[in-house]
Amino acid sequence: MFFPSTHECPHCGAELRLRTLEFKDRPVFAGCEPCSCDGAAKERMEAERAEAERGRRDAELARRRAYEKAGIAPRFEAASHAMAAECADCVRDGANLYVCGGVGTGKTTLAAAVSRILVDQGLSVRFTAMWKILDAMKRGFDEGRSPLPAYQKAEVLVLDDLGKESPTDFALERIFALVDERYGRLLPTVVTTQYSRQDIGRRLAKNGDKDTAQAIVSRLLQDCRTVELCGGDRRLR
Numbered sequence: 116m117f118f119p120s121t122h123e124c125p126h127c128g129a130e131l132r133l134r135t136l137e138f139k140d141r142p143v144f145a146g147c148e149p150c151s152c153d154g155a156a157k158e159r160m161e162a163e164r165a166e167a168e169r170g171r172r173d174a175e176l177a178r179r180r181a182y183e184k185a186g187i188a189p190r191f192e193a194a195s196h197a198m199a200a201e202c203a204d205c206v207r208d209g210a211n212l213y214v215c216g217g218v219g220t221g222k223t224t225l226a227a228a229v230s231r232i233l234v235d236q237g238l239s240v241r242f243t244a245m246w247k248i249l250d251a252m253k254r255g256f257d258e259g260r261s262p263l264p265a266y267q268k269a270e271v272l273v274l275d276d277l278g279k280e281s282p283t284d285f286a287l288e289r290i291f292a293l294v295d296e297r298y299g300r301l302l303p304t305v306v307t308t309q310y311s312r313q314d315i316g317r318r319l320a321k322n323g324d325k326d327t328a329q330a331i332v333s334r335l336l337q338d339c340r341t342v343e344l345c346g347g348d349r350r351l352r
């Protein structure tokens with residue numbers, strides 16, 4: 116096979132030496148020696164910039180996929196919150212987090228922002244709502260498999276809007292199975308809810324067994340940091 120020994124720089128016309136590599140005992144063309152002219156330097160810089168841009172886009176895409184896999188809705192995939200970093204530190208150290216406040220105070224935004232930080236740090240996070248778990252369990256029951264273990268074993272579980280629906284006895288038992296397993300495994304759970312620490316037990320027991328509701332609450336509130344969101348006033352305790 117014939118290879119020319121030089122190549123003309125398209126920018127300045129200089130003769131550049133070709134580089135060849137041996138591949139299976141044959142010479143393979145491997146580009147030319149770089150030219151030192153301005154045009155060639157600019158072309159190299161632009162290629163590097165394009166490569167970096169591709170890298171950034173790939174990383175961004177990978178991050179979005181990781182958020183999606185964690186259950187963070189597209190609406191919240193860019194969520195940020197002034198208290199997120201501090202809360203994420205607590206959760207990473209194993210503390211439960213109880214985020215309470217009225218509608219529109221940013222509970223879900225905070226929980227999503229905390230989740231994003233933990234996903235970025237490589238933790239397995241499941242962001243969901245209790246009704247979604249119960250719904251998935253109903254479907255799983257038909258298909259002969261339970262989705263519960265995945266939620267029981269995730270390094271961090273976020274239960275968004277707990278108490279929005281008052282659970283039935285069956286649902287309460289499932290919630291207990293979830294919370295109790297995580298408690299035993301020392302895995303932190305983040306809860307967002309409209310209900311205060313004092314009221315959540317009553318709310319969960321509205322249509323179900325009071326003792327089960329109380330057992331759930333006692334596990335969730337053990338080793339737990341609380342964030343009360345009420346408009347502009349935010350506190351972490």
Ligand SMILES: [Zn+2]
Nearest residue numbers: 124127150152
């Ligand atoms: Zn040149």
